[in-house]
Amino acid sequence: MNSLRWRTIGVVLSLLLFGWYAAMNFVPAAARKASDWLPDQALRLGLDLQGGIHWVLGPNLAVAIDHELDVLRASIADTLAEKKITPTRMAVESGQLVAEMASADDARALREAAAETEVLRVASEQDARVVFALTPEWEQEVRRRGMEQMLEVVRRRIDDPIRGIPESVVTRQGADRVLVQIPGGQLDREQARNLLQQTGFLEFKLVLDEAPTRELLEKKYEAKGGLPADTMIAEEKEKGTDRPTSAYLVPKSPNLTGDFLTDARSSIDPRYGWIVNFTFNSEGATRFGKLTGENVGKRLAILLDGDVASAPTLQSRIGGGRGMIHGRFDAQSASDLAVILRAGSLPIPMRIEEERTIGPALGADSVRGGVWASLLGFALVAAFAVFYYRLSGVYATVGLLANLVFLLGVMAMSEATLTMPGIAGLVLTVGMAIDANVIIYERIREEIRAGKLPRAAIRTGFNKAFWTIMDANITTLIVGIVLFQYGSGPIKGFAVTLCIGIATSVFSALVIPRLLFDVYPGNRPVQRLSI
Incomplete structure (x- = not known):
């Protein structure tokens, strides 16, 4: 009796916990974040359900x-x-x-x-x-390596820990294409273009000479036969118009690069306005300290993708591996630059080959259709179960309802992404979940026909059906894991729903009806079982 009590308490508490998280899916995100007692976790909607940006990138x-x-x-x-x-x-x-x-x-x-x-x-x-x-x-190896490096950098930019979009998709498409999907209106289109297409190559070069324009700087060296060997001209440009404001003579090879950066963050400075603070690793800090210490009084140009972002005069040695970039930034451009520097430079340039905008209206219709399909599927399965198995069918229906609560609760707690195929997986799970109950109930019927009493038939039916149910679901689970591992985007959404649904349906089929059978008929000496 004590065992039944504790099992009942455990199942009820589990249902309340997962039911609480499942209910959060129907509470607006703004209300959840504003509340101190509502959890932030909930299901995320994929690109096909809430709309967004779909790009196919072609690297050079x-x-x-x-x-x-x-x-x-x-x-x-x-x-x-x-x-x-x-x-x-x-x-x-x-x-x-x-x-x-x-x-x-x-x-x-x-x-x-x-x-x-x-x-x-x-x-x-x-x-x-x-x-x-x-x-x-x-x-072929160089191409493969270039693709892997580019994928990693793009993924880090889109999934940036500070300003990233966790439910976005960045994956390889074919041999030499990259698929990027950014759901919802969480990222402006032009902002996203800048994040993806800017190479983000950061260089530090000592300024050898300067002039207001490139032409004036080149004129200085006409009599000497042109620019000194291994030097180049880099320009500082006005934001928005790209009009050159200064020209600097710098070495072709950088004195230091952004490969040693560990962090970059935007902030506001009383003198320069919006700036980007950066931090080097230990090796970069040593090199940066040596570079600044040996060139006090000189100007150090900070170049981003070949253009000068700023060229401050070194007042003293800069230790600690920290510095800043200022250069007519606004809040958005400083924040974007910090994201790009944190993610690292793109090893190769790329272009947007395919671009689509998916509106939220289609997604809303899909969600409504998926909800109605799930409810209709549940109602039909429940009606069949009650009609065919009577009271035992009611127990199976309670298990199905618990399965949905567990499934939605687990997906909300893990902040899984629900896609259109994921909704199909949800509907499929409802239909598949009754399979385990059918196997158990048919086993119980066989035992009763063999002359066993209801209590013994129930115990034997559950025991004999256990491994049959496990074998069937483990096989399906393996397929779901393969889909998740090798699929992308919506396919992964289907795989997530399928795998979680298998786990919750097995638990609900084996635990919930068995608990209800222990409640009634329990230890009562009944001669017939409603099955």
Whole structure:
């Protein structure tokens, strides 16, 4: 008797807990967040139910190939320098490494140095001019690596821990495309474009010279035959108009890059307005401290994607690995830049190849249709169960109702995303949940026909049906896990609903009706069972 009491209390408390979270799905998000006692967790609606932005991005993987060739070019140049050989010309052009040497012997040494890389092949050769390309295997590896890096950076930008959108989808589509889905109106379209398309490559370069315009700066060096070797001109531009306001002569190679950043946050400064504070890791802090300490009094240009964001004068050594970027930011642009710097720079540029806007009206109709389908499915299954199994069918219906409460409660607690296929999974779960009850009840009927009393028939029916039910549901659960692992977007939504529904339906079928049978008939000496 004590066992029955404690089981009853446990089931009732579980129903109350999950029922509370399930009810939160029908409370507006604003009301939940404003309340101190209502939980924030609730079901999230996917793109197909609440509308939003759908993009297919196409990365320019040729840039990844060129970058790899440039790295190999520098490596080969170092090898040749050790042998006192200087190429007449060596540059990356259209996915190939073109080298021109002074003699045939130098060309031979070049081929030997390229062969040591094990990833270059000779595409063409004429006298002392040799053209190299990546081997097919290594080119495929470079493309794969570029896609993985780009996916990770885009995912970190969209799912940023401070301003991210948790229910968004960033996944690979085919061999060289990226699918991005941002539900609802949580992110402005232009803001999202900026987050996705801005490369976010941060560089720190010492200013060697400056002038109001590029033309004036170039004119300074006309008499000297042009700009000094290994230097370039970077411009600071006015926000909104992109009109150059200053031109700076800086080294081509950065003194420090944003690869060492660990954090970046926007804030407001009394002198400069909106700024972006950044923090380096230990290695970056050491390098930044050395760079600023050795160049006190000089200007340090902070470049973002090749343009100067700001160029402050170094007043003293900056220790602690912290600094700031100021440059005519408003609140939104400073916040967006912080997100981009936190996520890291994109290894390759990309373009938006497909763009769709999904309105919320279709999603609202789908939700209403899904709710009615679930209610209708539940009503039909319940009517069949009560008609065919009588009182035992009522017990099964109570189990079905508990299953829905558990299912919605678990999904709300875990803040799962409900998609249109997820609604189909919900309806499917209602239909599948009665299967376990049918197996149990048919077993009980067999035992009663074999001459057993109702109490013994109930116990034997549940025991014999247990492994049959588990085998069937574990098989379906494996399919759901595979769908979740390898599916994307709405498919994952269906898999989540299916997997949670399997777990809750097994519990509801094995525990709830058994508990009700223990309540009635329980230990009563009944001769017939309503089944």
